[in-house]
Amino acid sequence: MIKLKGISKFYKPNIYALKDINLDIAPGEFISIVGQSGTGKTTLIRLVIAEEKPTEGQIVIGGWDITGIQTREIPFLRRQIGVVFQDFKLLKKKTVFENVAFALESCGTPKNKIINIIPQVLKIVGLEEKIDRYPTQLSGGEQQRVVIARSLVHKPRLLVADEPTGNLDSINTKEIIDLLKRINELGTTVVLVTHNREVVNNLRKRVITLDNGQIIGDQSKGRYLL
Amino acid sequence: MLFLEISRVIKFAVQSFFRNIWLSVVTVFIIVLSLVSISILLTSNILTQHVLSVLEEKTEVYIDLTKEATTEQAQVLVSELNKLPAIKEALFITPEQTLENFKKRHQDDPLIIESLDSLEENPFTGSIKIKTHDISDFPVILNELSKKDYSRFLEIEDKEFTDAKLLITKITEYSKKIQNAWTIISSIFVIISILVVYNTIQINIYTQREEIGIMKLVGASNSFVRSPFLIVGMVYSLIAVVILVIISYPLLVVLQPYVDSFFQEYSLNLVEAFAENFIKVIGTELLIATIITVSSSYLATRKYLHV
Ligand SMILES: Nc1ncnc2c1ncn2[C@@H]1O[C@H](COP(=O)(O)OP(=O)(O)OP(=O)(O)O)[C@@H](O)[C@H]1O
Ligand SMILES: [Mg+2]
Numbered sequence: 001m002i003k004l005k006g007i008s009k010f011y012k013p014n015i016y017a018l019k020d021i022n023l024d025i026a027p028g029e030f031i032s033i034v035g036q037s038g039t040g041k042t043t044l045i046r047l048v049i050a051e052e053k054p055t056e057g058q059i060v061i062g063g064w065d066i067t068g069i070q071t072r073e074i075p076f077l078r079r080q081i082g083v084v085f086q087d088f089k090l091l092k093k094k095t096v097f098e099n100v101a102f103a104l105e106s107c108g109t110p111k112n113k114i115i116n117i118i119p120q121v122l123k124i125v126g127l128e129e130k131i132d133r134y135p136t137q138l139s140g141g142e143q144q145r146v147v148i149a150r151s152l153v154h155k156p157r158l159l160v161a162d163e164p165t166g167n168l169d170s171i172n173t174k175e176i177i178d179l180l181k182r183i184n185e186l187g188t189t190v191v192l193v194t195h196n197r198e199v200v201n202n203l204r205k206r207v208i209t210l211d212n213g214q215i216i217g218d219q220s221k222g223r224y225l226l
Numbered sequence: 227m228l229f230l231e232i233s234r235v236i237k238f239a240v241q242s243f244f245r246n247i248w249l250s251v252v253t254v255f256i257i258v259l260s261l262v263s264i265s266i267l268l269t270s271n272i273l274t275q276h277v278l279s280v281l282e283e284k285t286e287v288y289i290d291l292t293k294e295a296t297t298e299q300a301q302v303l304v305s306e307l308n309k310l311p312a313i314k315e316a317l318f319i320t321p322e323q324t325l326e327n328f329k330k331r332h333q334d335d336p337l338i339i340e341s342l343d344s345l346e347e348n349p350f351t352g353s354i355k356i357k358t359h360d361i362s363d364f365p366v367i368l369n370e371l372s373k374k375d376y377s378r379f380l381e382i383e384d385k386e387f388t389d390a391k392l393l394i395t396k397i398t399e400y401s402k403k404i405q406n407a408w409t410i411i412s413s414i415f416v417i418i419s420i421l422v423v424y425n426t427i428q429i430n431i432y433t434q435r436e437e438i439g440i441m442k443l444v445g446a447s448n449s450f451v452r453s454p455f456l457i458v459g460m461v462y463s464l465i466a467v468v469i470l471v472i473i474s475y476p477l478l479v480v481l482q483p484y485v486d487s488f489f490q491e492y493s494l495n496l497v498e499a500f501a502e503n504f505i506k507v508i509g510t511e512l513l514i515a516t517i518i519t520v521s522s523s524y525l526a527t528r529k530y531l532h533v
Pocket of ligand 1: 011012015016017035036037038039040041042043044
């Protein structure tokens with residue numbers, strides 16, 4: 001699903017956020033990326049969704065070499081990847097329904113299709129009941145579930161989540177992780193960036209450990225190393 | 227599908243417009259100022275053209291015939307002249323008509339009339355009145371005439387023509403000066419407008435940054451992200467032109483007496499002229515306004531949207 005070959009990312013004036021990363025993520029995998037702050041986890045995600053371009057190396061996503069991707073091609077890549085960030089990025093003045101609908105509207109989806117898709121994705125995240133609430137009327141965990149629902153509208157084969165539980169307590173964290181596991185079981189490849197030791201240890205899935213921009217660990221039923 | 231996208235883009239644009247309503251008002255205002263300034267330039271241009279054409283239309287040269295020319299010879303000459311393509315009209319004026327005209331012109335001057343009446347003979351010779359299509363043809367024609375063998379019947383003097391020519395040159399120079407000044411003023415307004423629209427669009431982008439971030443994250447096409455801001459720009463110009471049309475009528479009515487007193491018999495009915503050239507004027511203004519707004523929104527979106 002994701003192939004990184006000799007990836008480096010240099011930031012001016014003198015930081016190598018990533019150095020010679022080689023990584024192969026198979027379709028259907030659930031992989032966690034861990035590491036201390038400033039070791040390049042977010043940079044890796046940004047390269048995968050083409051928000052940044054690598055200084056060196058090659059990136060292939062689902063067979064598509066996006067190393068030299070054109071600006072006008074980026075939207076097509078983004079429609080194949082679900083993205084979830086720590087800060088929720090929900091629109092405060094829109095309801096749950098409208099927030100999810102906004103993503104589809106922006107991509108030119110016709111109205112009848114939107115009305116079809118939204119209950120499906122809200123069912124996956126368990127929020128069918130709260131479709132007309134505003135974000136301020138939802139808990140942090142629920143808000144993050146709306147973001148996940150929104151990331152699912154294009155039925156992506158790949159979901160990347162950068163510290164989706166960063167702002168949540170342990171109960172909400174467990175719910176979100178369980179949700180990601182369920183999405184993974186439905187066939188979507190999941191890349192999870194996290195700081196949470198407990199999460200990683202309970203998952204018992206593949207763990208990549210980054211340090212100083214380099215991979216220092218890659219275990220198939222991994223535990224949090226650092 | 228396309229219609230769907232367009233309607234959504236317009237919805238987003240309208241939202242942008244109203245979210246920063248006061249900024250939109252100021253932006254439209256400055257565009258209106260630019261358009262008013264450009265309108266003044268256009269109006270002064272139209273007025274000058276009008277005055278010059280009236281003046282050219284009125285300009286005619288009388289060539290006096292010498293004593294030895296008979297009426298028959300004069301008529302042959304007139305028909306010859308009428309054949310020349312540069313001449314619009316050549317007319318034979320008999321000595322009697324010339325006398326009549328002269329008396330009419332000086333009817334308030336009893337001394338002249340009296341002394342004319344005391345003469346036994348008509349002191350005037352006949353003359354030929356010439357109008358041309360283009361006033362600049364006069365020197366050529368007069369020069370031609372003085373070479374021909376019938377030149378002995380003509381007393382060629384180009385004083386009248388010189389007077390008219392002088393007046394036209396003066397008006398042209400004067401209006402050029404005014405127009406140069408207004409061109410500079412208008413350019414300043416246009417530049418300010420471009421800067422203001424650019425900044426307004428930048429602020430619009432800033433207030434919509436969350437929406438834009440989400441749109442890009444979920445894979446909205448670049449044109450979908452960008453178009454609303456280009457449309458907001460066009461909406462500004464459209465509203466500005468509508469306001470211009472609304473204020474034009476009272477503005478022209480207020481201006482009319484000044485124009486009348488300045489141009490006197492050469493004056494022009496501004497409201498009528500505006501109505502006659504409505505499509506042309508509005509088209510020009512809309513074109514200029516759209517160039518101002520779309521070019522600056524284009525630049526602003528290129529800089530701040532990274533699309
Ligand atoms: N746009 C940028 N310009 C310059 N340096 C950057 C930029 N983005 C990230 N960096 C640097 O690259 C390094 C890696 O950053 P990155 O955000 O990938 O870390 P991270 O592993 O996600 O950290 P955290 O766990 O705190 O989120 C850091 O040293 C950071 O300062
Ligand atoms: Mg990070």
